[in-house]
Amino acid sequence: MKLRLWSIVALLVVATVLVTACGGGPAPEPTEAPGAAPTEEESKPAEDESAGTTKVSMWSHAAGNPKEIGAVEQMIADFNGQQDDYEIVLESFPQESYNDSVQGAAIAGDLPCILDLDGPTVPNFAWSEYIQPLPVSEAELDEIGIIPQDVGRYKGTVYSLGQFDVALLIYGRKSVLEKYDIRIPTLDEPWTKEEFDEILKTLQDSGEFEYALDVNAGWTGEWWPYAMGPMLWSFGGGMIDRDTYLTAEATLNGPEAQAWGEWFQALFEKGYVNPNPADIEGFNQGRVALWYNGSWSADPATEAWGDDLLFLPAVDFGEGPKIGAGSWQWAISATCEEADGAWEFISYMMEPEQIALMSETTALIPTTPDGAALTETFSEGGKYRVFYEMLDRFAMVRPRTPAYLTISSEFEQATTLIRDGGNALDALDDAVDAIERDIEDNDGYGFEE
Amino acid sequence: MADRSGVAGERKSLFGADAGPALAMGGPAFFLLLLFLIGPFFAGIAFSFTNQRLVSPDPTEFVGLRNYSRLLRFSVLRLEPLVDEETGELMRDEEGGLEYPRSREFTRDEENYPRLTGLTEWFNIHIRQKRYVILAGDPAFIKALVHNFYFALVIIPLQSAVGLILALAVNQKMAGRNYFRTIYFSPVVTSMVVISIVWTFLYDANNGLINAFLADFGIEAVNWLGNPTTAMPAIMIMSIWQGCGLQMMLFLAGLQSIPDSLYEAASIDGANAWEEFRFITLPGLRSTMIFNFITITIAAFQLFTQPFVMTGGGPNESTTTVILRMRTEGFREQRIGYASAIAVVFFLIILAINLVQRYVLREEE
Numbered sequence: 001m002k003l004r005l006w007s008i009v010a011l012l013v014v015a016t017v018l019v020t021a022c023g024g025g026p027a028p029e030p031t032e033a034p035g036a037a038p039t040e041e042e043s044k045p046a047e048d049e050s051a052g053t054t055k056v057s058m059w060s061h062a063a064g065n066p067k068e069i070g071a072v073e074q075m076i077a078d079f080n081g082q083q084d085d086y087e088i089v090l091e092s093f094p095q096e097s098y099n100d101s102v103q104g105a106a107i108a109g110d111l112p113c114i115l116d117l118d119g120p121t122v123p124n125f126a127w128s129e130y131i132q133p134l135p136v137s138e139a140e141l142d143e144i145g146i147i148p149q150d151v152g153r154y155k156g157t158v159y160s161l162g163q164f165d166v167a168l169l170i171y172g173r174k175s176v177l178e179k180y181d182i183r184i185p186t187l188d189e190p191w192t193k194e195e196f197d198e199i200l201k202t203l204q205d206s207g208e209f210e211y212a213l214d215v216n217a218g219w220t221g222e223w224w225p226y227a228m229g230p231m232l233w234s235f236g237g238g239m240i241d242r243d244t245y246l247t248a249e250a251t252l253n254g255p256e257a258q259a260w261g262e263w264f265q266a267l268f269e270k271g272y273v274n275p276n277p278a279d280i281e282g283f284n285q286g287r288v289a290l291w292y293n294g295s296w297s298a299d300p301a302t303e304a305w306g307d308d309l310l311f312l313p314a315v316d317f318g319e320g321p322k323i324g325a326g327s328w329q330w331a332i333s334a335t336c337e338e339a340d341g342a343w344e345f346i347s348y349m350m351e352p353e354q355i356a357l358m359s360e361t362t363a364l365i366p367t368t369p370d371g372a373a374l375t376e377t378f379s380e381g382g383k384y385r386v387f388y389e390m391l392d393r394f395a396m397v398r399p400r401t402p403a404y405l406t407i408s409s410e411f412e413q414a415t416t417l418i419r420d421g422g423n424a425l426d427a428l429d430d431a432v433d434a435i436e437r438d439i440e441d442n443d444g445y446g447f448e449e
Numbered sequence: 450m451a452d453r454s455g456v457a458g459e460r461k462s463l464f465g466a467d468a469g470p471a472l473a474m475g476g477p478a479f480f481l482l483l484l485f486l487i488g489p490f491f492a493g494i495a496f497s498f499t500n501q502r503l504v505s506p507d508p509t510e511f512v513g514l515r516n517y518s519r520l521l522r523f524s525v526l527r528l529e530p531l532v533d534e535e536t537g538e539l540m541r542d543e544e545g546g547l548e549y550p551r552s553r554e555f556t557r558d559e560e561n562y563p564r565l566t567g568l569t570e571w572f573n574i575h576i577r578q579k580r581y582v583i584l585a586g587d588p589a590f591i592k593a594l595v596h597n598f599y600f601a602l603v604i605i606p607l608q609s610a611v612g613l614i615l616a617l618a619v620n621q622k623m624a625g626r627n628y629f630r631t632i633y634f635s636p637v638v639t640s641m642v643v644i645s646i647v648w649t650f651l652y653d654a655n656n657g658l659i660n661a662f663l664a665d666f667g668i669e670a671v672n673w674l675g676n677p678t679t680a681m682p683a684i685m686i687m688s689i690w691q692g693c694g695l696q697m698m699l700f701l702a703g704l705q706s707i708p709d710s711l712y713e714a715a716s717i718d719g720a721n722a723w724e725e726f727r728f729i730t731l732p733g734l735r736s737t738m739i740f741n742f743i744t745i746t747i748a749a750f751q752l753f754t755q756p757f758v759m760t761g762g763g764p765n766e767s768t769t770t771v772i773l774r775m776r777t778e779g780f781r782e783q784r785i786g787y788a789s790a791i792a793v794v795f796f797l798i799i800l801a802i803n804l805v806q807r808y809v810l811r812e813e814e
Contacts, residue, residue, distance in 0.1 A: 128504040220761040278653035420765035
């Protein structure tokens with residue numbers, strides 16, 4: 001009897017070990033509010049099916065973000081109410097599991113008609129033939145006035161449109177800059193590399209701060225290419241040759257890229273930047289002088305510093321200030337049978353009123369001038385107007401190629417290696433080799449010489 | 450371990466009279482195991498010989514051993530120091546060290562060095578002014594494998610030892626021992642993600658509790674997770690703390706199954722405490738110990754959550770593990786075929802280790 005009991009205990013223990021070993025999903029993305037409980041909502045039961053309305057299915061990643069999903073539901077309700085041809089049926093997912101759901105559904109051929117995709121992944125979905133081109137002409141895009149970086153394209157064809165975006169900037173404090181006699185930069189005259197180096201030294205030497213600058217170096221994933229890529233671009237380097245999309249040699253490991261790598265490494269070597277901050281409160285608590293971060297932190301920063309807070313443009317390292325672009329964008333799946341209805345709803349969402357509604361509820365930056373004009377915060381004179389202008393003037397899209405998933409991953413590996421003191425050129429060389437091998441394995445991802 | 454001795458003789462075949470109910474009861478479990486465990490296992494082996502991608506418009510192709518050859522290729526490249534063509538002297542860098550050509554000049558030179566194509570420098574050593582570069586098809590995987598072994602070799606003895614000490618401690622007849630048992634066991638039932646996040650705060654170089662504590666003893670702040678030499682030990686300490694409660698519980702069960710009569714007999718024979726421990730307790734815990742060994746080994750090789758949450762594999766790739774690599778290759782970069790090859794190789798390695806363990810720890814007749 002004892003032995004029998006023992007083996008049951010043993011089995012239970014093995015099960016526990018396996019469960020704990022497999023437990024734990026990926027950490028939440030930094031850009032969004034922590035996910036709330038997953039919700040699944042079927043918007044409105046089909047009351048008027050008999051009236052000849054066609055159902056159009058739609059997925060959203062925003063279940064964990066009450067504001068964003070609220071805006072989406074509002075738009076759907078308005079759209080469903082104002083016409084009788086189509087009824088949009090929403091299902092929403094928390095962001096952490098959304099990409100898995102989309103991948104799974106794509107493989108199973110089970111995608112909804114309308115779905116939102118993270119901007120840089122759009123070319124990969126287009127290449128995989130999971131989404132279809134949008135029936136929109138360049139002239140119509142001009143009419144909408146959408147910021148070009150918020151249009152998802154693969155080989156020139158339009159596949160997705162974004163209602164909102166975020167901007168990268170440097171958070172600073174007026175009192176601090178004045179105290180140390182530092183020029184307050186403007187969008188027309190941002191800090192130059194030499195100026196910035198000097199400023200970091202001054203702030204660090206002052207002894208008032210643990211670190212002169214915080215770049216959220218402890219985050220993982222897309223933050224690295226999104227935030228550090230633009231610095232590389234401003235140096236004159238790149239992640240891949242954007243003429244052919246076939247090679248990264250001399251772009252990601254050329255002299256400009258090497259110069260960027262060595263400069264970036266020096267930030268950590270000289271102790272200006274914390275390579276692994278445990279929290280994001282450094283700037284808001286006054287432990288850090290400057291904060292390189294996205295516009296999503298404007299509210300908490302304003303709460304912390306009020307009128308003293310400054311929104312400063314990214315540094316000009318030679319090629320002008322650059323910031324990343326491309327947030328969640330709406331696309332139509334290739335298997336969608338109601339593409340007309342899907343497009344009707346997407347064009348409805350791109351109307352200024354809907355873009356303004358989304359922006360007002362979520363505090364994200366509207367992607368059209370007409371949309372921005374209708375909001376309080378992003379219209380001329382609004383408190384966050386500067387973010388719209390930064391996006392309009394400095395935004396550069398991440399490489400529009402299906403290889404981007406590999407580029408992003410390899411770029412993160414190389415950049416974190418550089419942060420940790422590895423040889424910059426070696427790290428970039430390895431990234432180039434891995435990216436080129438991946439492109440070769442996939443026969444150029446649809447690009448030809 | 451199963452207790453079948455009394456029954457074995459009576460039963461002639463597996464499909465005796467009880468076959469119906471047995472199948473009915475076992476069926477659902479067998480079906481699920483087949484679907485979610487055995488099926489994927491063989492699918493993974495099949496994928497490892499293809500260029501299967503997570504998503505792709507191109508059909509999956511059979512690529513033979515390409516994934517394996519990328520994973521397991523090695524080569525050595527001998528480099529002569531650079532010579533200044535004008536003076537004929539050896540070139541030296543600012544610190545007086547010899548200069549060598551970069552290994553990439555050879556690995557990217559397909560025309561002259563086809564056998565080196567696709568290889569990357571893993572590390573290099575110097576012998577008599579010559580630099581020997583060890584090239585590997587996938588140094589990141591090899592490094593991750595080395596980290597897994599490092600982690601397992603430290604964790605297995607330490608975690609067992611700590612678990613045993615705790616078990617001996619809470620086995621004493623003292624007040625509040627259930628309280629301590631619960632405390633020590635609680636990390637085991639807490640989510641590893643939560644624990645990893647909490648320990649990231651504890652380890653913080655500037656504001657962390659651990660450095661604040663060390664500062665009281667005049668020890669300088671250590672950048673636990675930011676330094677390549679301390680990052681892995683920091684993860685080990687945390688993992689031992691998290692996992693030892695389970696070993697404690699198992700040892701406790703083992704201790705209580707040792708009959709008191711043995712200890713009584715020993716004390717009559719005049720054995721001291723150490724001798725009782727050495728000759729009664731330890732042999733009595735033998736099967737518990739083997740079981741602990743195997744479970745810790747498996748858990749140690751599955752190391753993923755802690756580095757994923759706490760360091761992302763850094764700093765300087767010092768905490769990458771094979772499972773982390775598999776995730777990066779398979780999901781982030783979508784190379785399912787290659788990730789499957791990693792899984793197969795890793796499976797064979799763990800299998801070999803378990804066979805060796807079984808052989809070493811076999812019951813001596």
